[in-house]
Every structure is written in C-alpha cells, then in structure tokens.
Amino acid sequence: MPRFFFDFSDGATTIDDEGTEFPNAYAARDAAVRTLPEIAIDKADLQQSRMVSVLMRDDVGRYLFTASLNLSGRWLVETA
Numbered sequence: 514m515p516r517f518f519f520d521f522s523d524g525a526t527t528i529d530d531e532g533t534e535f536p537n538a539y540a541a542r543d544a545a546v547r548t549l550p551e552i553a554i555d556k557a558d559l560q561q562s563r564m565v566s567v568l569m570r571d572d573v574g575r576y577l578f579t580a581s582l583n584l585s586g587r588w589l590v591e592t593a
Contacts, residue, residue, distance in 0.1 A: 516572045517541035521552060523565045532572065542578045545569050553584040 516532040519541075535541040545567045553565045566581035 515541075517545075517577075518570045518572075519545050519548070520568045520570070521548075521565065522568070523552060523563065538569075538571070538577055541569060542580075545578065546580050549580060549582040550584070553582050 514534040514536060515538075516534050517538070518529040518532040520529055521527045533541070533544070535544065549565055549567060553563050562583055562585035564581060564583045566579065568576060569578040570576050
C-alpha cells in the first residue's frame, strides 16, 4: 500500500517524516482535507483569523496535492 506524507503549516511548518499508508492518492487527499479543521480548531485563537494548510507528497517526495483552510471568529456581543 502506498505511503503519503502530510506537511502542515499554520505559521510554522510541521514536516511529516513517517507518513501514512492509504490505498491510493484520493484516499490520502480526503484524509488530509478532513484533518485541516481539526488543526485549525486546536490552534485557533478565535480573536483573529487562522490559516492552516497541508502539502501532501508521495513516498518519492513528489508534491501531489495542497489545501488550505482559513478559520476566523469574533464575538458579536460583550463577553465576560
């Protein structure tokens, strides 16, 4: 089964040295896209925008796919 690597960036880049096996590039792409909201929420200080992106590569280092997500939020009322 092919191995794919996901390098994430949220201002700092995290390089994936281990990779994960998927049946094909489409399954790997789906996993990469599903992970973006989780990372954005974990890292979010919702007083400002948070951009996270993923760069997917195969086991020979070819870049195959990229995606990004911008998460922002703000209070519409005064909070304590």
